[in-house]
Amino acid sequence: MALGxxxxxxxxxxxxxxxxxxxxxxxxxxxTAGLAPGxxxxxxxxxxxxxxxxxxxxxxxxPKPCPLIGLSAPGDWRVPELGEDLDIRSDIPRYxxxxxxxxxxxxxxxxxxxxxxxxxxxxGCSFSFEEALTQDGIEIRxxxxxxxxxxxxxxxxxxxxxxxxxxxxxSMRPMKPADAIRAVEITARFPAVHGSxxxxxxxxxIGIADLAKPDYGDAVPVNDxxxxxxxxxxxxxxxxxxxxxxxxxxxxxxxxxxxxxxKNAEFEVG
Amino acid sequence: MALGxxxxxxxxxxxxxxxxxxxxxxxxxxxTAGLAPGxxxxxxxxxxxxxxxxxxxxxxxxPKPCPLIGLSAPGDWRVPELGEDLDIRSDIPRYxxxxxxxxxxxxxxxxxxxxxxxxxxxxGCSFSFEEALTQDGIEIRxxxxxxxxxxxxxxxxxxxxxxxxxxxxxSMRPMKPADAIRAVEITARFPAVHGSxxxxxxxxxIGIADLAKPDYGDAVPVNDxxxxxxxxxxxxxxxxxxxxxxxxxxxxxxxxxxxxxxKNAEFEVG
Numbered sequence: 001m002a003l004g005x006x007x008x009x010x011x012x013x014x015x016x017x018x019x020x021x022x023x024x025x026x027x028x029x030x031x032t033a034g035l036a037p038g039x040x041x042x043x044x045x046x047x048x049x050x051x052x053x054x055x056x057x058x059x060x061x062x063p064k065p066c067p068l069i070g071l072s073a074p075g076d077w078r079v080p081e082l083g084e085d086l087d088i089r090s091d092i093p094r095y096x097x098x099x100x101x102x103x104x105x106x107x108x109x110x111x112x113x114x115x116x117x118x119x120x121x122x123x124g125c126s127f128s129f130e131e132a133l134t135q136d137g138i139e140i141r142x143x144x145x146x147x148x149x150x151x152x153x154x155x156x157x158x159x160x161x162x163x164x165x166x167x168x169x170x171s172m173r174p175m176k177p178a179d180a181i182r183a184v185e186i187t188a189r190f191p192a193v194h195g196s197x198x199x200x201x202x203x204x205x206i207g208i209a210d211l212a213k214p215d216y217g218d219a220v221p222v223n224d225x226x227x228x229x230x231x232x233x234x235x236x237x238x239x240x241x242x243x244x245x246x247x248x249x250x251x252x253x254x255x256x257x258x259x260x261x262x263k264n265a266e267f268e269v270g
Numbered sequence: 271m272a273l274g275x276x277x278x279x280x281x282x283x284x285x286x287x288x289x290x291x292x293x294x295x296x297x298x299x300x301x302t303a304g305l306a307p308g309x310x311x312x313x314x315x316x317x318x319x320x321x322x323x324x325x326x327x328x329x330x331x332x333p334k335p336c337p338l339i340g341l342s343a344p345g346d347w348r349v350p351e352l353g354e355d356l357d358i359r360s361d362i363p364r365y366x367x368x369x370x371x372x373x374x375x376x377x378x379x380x381x382x383x384x385x386x387x388x389x390x391x392x393x394g395c396s397f398s399f400e401e402a403l404t405q406d407g408i409e410i411r412x413x414x415x416x417x418x419x420x421x422x423x424x425x426x427x428x429x430x431x432x433x434x435x436x437x438x439x440x441s442m443r444p445m446k447p448a449d450a451i452r453a454v455e456i457t458a459r460f461p462a463v464h465g466s467x468x469x470x471x472x473x474x475x476i477g478i479a480d481l482a483k484p485d486y487g488d489a490v491p492v493n494d495x496x497x498x499x500x501x502x503x504x505x506x507x508x509x510x511x512x513x514x515x516x517x518x519x520x521x522x523x524x525x526x527x528x529x530x531x532x533k534n535a536e537f538e539v540g
Contacts, residue, residue: 177469177470177472184454184458185454188454188455188458198451199447199451200450200451200470201497202447202495205447
């Protein structure tokens with residue numbers, strides 16, 4: 001084990017721990033896309049203990065938008081199931097701090113905001129299945145274009161738990177029909193990172209009036225020989241939390257995710 | 271084992287062997303849909319040995335339309351991998367006999383036509399995955415309507431092997447988008463019975479001009495909130511064989527399949 005730290009220091013950000021240490025020390029700032037290829041990244045929601053039981057139940061009831069991959073003990077900034085030497089207060093490049101539903105700060109570290117009653121929820125993210133799709137030769141339009149995935153609020157209601165309720169948010173990736181079928185097969189094997197799509201082909205049926213006007217992210221073109229394919233999106237819990245307006249809440253800044261020690265391949269089933 | 275025959279006689283057609291014996295004895299005539307629920311049924315193509323190697327290669331190259339689940343030795347009317355006491359000459363309710371590509375007979379038994387050089391190919395059939403879809407609560411339109419599944423020749427070419435070539439034939443089932451996604455997930459687990467769809471949503475992209483005019487089977491309505499979902503179809507090899515016009519060939523009469531001793535569940539993977 002004596003060689004461990006040296007090896008870690010020598011590594012750039014090619015594994016989850018190295019990436020977190022680079023983030024923590026300020027060596028890496030900004031979006032985490034592309035960091036530590038093959039390692040799972042997660043969405044973050046930190047809530048006061050008083051809301052934690054209801055939010056955990058919300059995740060259980062809505063596993064497609066809210067696949068819970070990590071959960072801390074109250075007040076504990078560690079999430080051992082996701083990584084060794086993980087400090088949820090400092091290991092994300094940028095945070096958003098909310099009071100009564102209002103954004104009050106976007107710091108690079110939330111140690112100063114920490115409270116003994118905070119519970120961290122880490123929710124699976126589509127980076128994991130996008131890696132599997134790309135490895136299978138399927139083009140991901142927003143990645144090819146170098147922009148954010150387009151996301152839409154839908155007319156599909158999440159299942160409510162206590163105060164948590166609101167519409168399902170979906171991300172959209174246009175694909176040729178044969179690729180869409182393969183994408184269903186591939187993403188179905190990743191239930192912990194949103195799983196198979198929730199809709200395909202007819203956006204108007206799920207309350208999306210205009211694909212060119214996403215509610216979050218950037219619009220991408222859908223060609224005549226393609227179908228829009230929709231996956232449940234990890235923005236759903238942030239949207240729901242914003243509706244609830246908890247007295248205090250911390251989330252990750254969009255695109256600045258938690259990089260974990262878990263491998264994407266570990267999340268593949270079947 | 272002494273009770274075996276009595277049990278078999280007492281059974282109606284609730285397993286594959288009982289169904290075959292009822293067919294062989296003339297107790298059951300006509301289509302096999304609904305016989306021996308849970309047991310695999312198969313499409314049949316019997317070819318002279320001179321063509322068998324090419325046709326076997328054709329099946330290997332085109333596993334979605336031609337999933338080979340049983341293969342006999344030349345001249346042998348048994349297919350042990352599919353069932354005990356199985357006589358391919360008499361265990362199908364009705365056959366079609368072809369000479370030089372022309373239909374010459376539709377007998378209920380082909381013992382009189384048997385030759386020492388004939389090789390039997392049994393190819394998986396969509397009955398198996400339709401059972402899985404129905405068990406998952408997905409409506410199959412043509413079953414609900416009591417008609418045949420609509421089938422279409424496509425612009426997708428099969429991979430050729432020797433003289434065997436021609437267009438892929440697909441079957442179509444209309445489904446709501448969420449059901450279509452589940453259907454992809456379910457049928458992907460049955461690669462030996464056509465597997466996942468080959469197309470979804472845009473028939474014109476695969477050379478189908480009018481869904482209301484199938485090339486085989488019966489038209490079924492596709493509602494505004496549904497997508498047409500297309501699977502590779504076991505009619506493909508019959509269509510290809512008809513193109514090749516072998517000097518001699520036997521196939522099953524449409525809807526009159528071989529009922530086997532294998533269970534649909536055995537063909538589920540993953």
